Amino acid sequence: MSQVHIGPITGGSLTSVPGFKAAGVACGLKPAGALDLALISTAQPCVAAAVFTTNAFKAAPVLYDQALLAHPEARISSVIINSGCANACTGEEGLQDTRATAQAVAQALGIKADQVAVMSTGVIGMRLPMAKIFTGIEKASQTLSSSTEAGHAAARAIMTTDTHPKEFAVRVQAGSWQCTIAGMAKGAGMIHPNMATMLCVLATDAALTPQVANQALREAVEESFHRITVDGDTSTNDTVLLMANGLSESKAITSLKSPEYGYFLQGLKRVATELAKAIVRDGEGATHFVEITVQGARTPAEAKQVGMSVARSPLVKTAIYGEDANWGRIICAVGYSGVPIEPEKVRLWLGDLELVRGGKPYHIDEERASQLLSQRDISIIIDLGMGQASTTVWTCDLSHEYVNINAHYRT
């Protein structure tokens, strides 16, 4: 097994992956001519895999894509994404709108409708304004380009309350084996694992089998998008889609046990994790980015459960917003996580400052704590003292601005 090198591509986008073209256009779903329709396309029918929201109210495009990808021979070559309207809670009419969207893309690009995936994000319960969508598809298909700028425009077109686009691309090299992996995502609010108002498209030129694509995506999502929370709400529209066009001349990955699977997975995890962290960093109203590492757990699942319990606590999140070293709230959230813990074994660090040892306050240096909490990035380490398992999750603080954004989102 060769040493693998994951090299980030500065300023990269989905179009950094050979064969992938993109477009981001304005079709009038958002006010003031903002970009609101993204099209991603490659000439090669791609092996694809996806992870969808667990919400029982699944938006029309989620139901549509689920059915599409359930087919064992599914090959996707394009994905069309609109912001501004979620096409959720829109019944049979909403499904018809999604179908018509896919058909319009297929027609514009001269491909089959079952090669087109559809995603939507925005307000729930509103029908898609189809005339605008059709005009937008026309425009997008004409401006498809492999330029980095086109990739950036697509990333911008899928934003809702995001303050900036989220993109990441890497080149994976291990000996003579290589591939490119890139992704774009949108997030902001309603971010919680399984998953969130979160859309993500991942693209690669690696040649994968459907089984490999599926397994790699599941593993990568588990360590990235399923370990972040902004506010604990899981949306109706979440989708992470992986498309592999196979253009790379390196050896195809056909086995989960091959060294190449390991190389690819490492690259995919890196892209997914960077995008997941970017979503949290840009969480609605966030003023702090918080990394929570739980170690000394009996199992990785218990480590994650404790971490997510802390990550979603409104009291922890408001304390961090207030830059208050209120470790008691962190300990409290550890305590109600549902994981059986032994309080007298628990240790807690803020950065390198040990605040709790043996379940009790330990040499609290308030001045140093305040200094650590004044940083934008905050690290919390919790040691349960019960085993060897560990995991890391990410969250942001809960600010006045979060309330501002969400009190009047529709209006």
Place this chain on the structure above:
Amino acid sequence: MSQVHIGPITGGSLTSVPGFKAAGVACGLKPAGALDLALISTAQPCVAAAVFTTNAFKAAPVLYDQALLAHPEARISSVIINSGCANACTGEEGLQDTRATAQAVAQALGIKADQVAVMSTGVIGMRLPMAKIFTGIEKASQTLSSSTEAGHAAARAIMTTDTHPKEFAVRVQAGSWQCTIAGMAKGAGMIHPNMATMLCVLATDAALTPQVANQALREAVEESFHRITVDGDTSTNDTVLLMANGLSESKAITSLKSPEYGYFLQGLKRVATELAKAIVRDGEGATHFVEITVQGARTPAEAKQVGMSVARSPLVKTAIYGEDANWGRIICAVGYSGVPIEPEKVRLWLGDLELVRGGKPYHIDEERASQLLSQRDISIIIDLGMGQASTTVWTCDLSHEYVNINAHYRT
């Protein structure tokens, strides 16, 4: 079985129950001479029952009371409650402080230490300042009184971020059978079932067996304190204690099947529900009180699960703060509750205004919705269309003031 009449006692307090005395004094735990130590006492050793926090980090007084009440012959005649310091995460020293507190009360009142329950609420991880506690106990034991004012002072002394004391008292009458039931509670933040930074003392003159007291308390808590949420955090200190001094001359309740058990339970539920609702109404920063009724569920447990999912959604709570009829967020929270639902059967009302039918928007009257949302009290009804079970839960909105309060609680 007679008709039962539950008559609220206007301006009532714990001292409305025959035999119960109370005191609320200032001992210097809170700044500016605010009341911070409450003592409740009755000459009769009481049959007692309690429900405690499920948090793994249990505060010292919780561990102490749990051990005390685990004894089958436990009889409590006094409870001492301090605010300002939670005595949580204080290790063996914290337990010693709780023991010393109980002993000091016993000495001052000439009773045995195992007749004294202890509760604490406030900041986590700080030792109790015992000199102040001892002085306070001395003062409280000297001012114990059966006056209503004394009851009110006790209710005020247990407040933390509460803006006003919470008390409720009823007289229960069924034919010639009667009793009095009263309670006081504190809440405000960290309120979530199983339970919250929530302390509650319930007192009655009914004569109960320990089994009857236990069962009645569990049933009443399930329909009251376990159906409210402010922010989803479950504290280290929550305790609901029921004391029955048996002074009533009406027939003792010795069987769960007796008509008297039904009368008593109805009264206890009323007191517990009024206190639970008062806690939500006074939730930190709350500007709206929200009653969520879920009907058409297959089981009461599923109805509760759906209701609590909506009740704790930050997106629903901020929308209500913004008085925005964002029914999509309510539907979304129904969808991720974990209860298997059929979206096309779901109906949703805001007050008497039907917003969703068949899982889709139904005749949305934005003007009327805005008017309903401008009221302080808001009613949401969700019909799952799957069965006959229903339940009601209560929550409040998430406001700027919630963030203000919690960003700087310690400082």
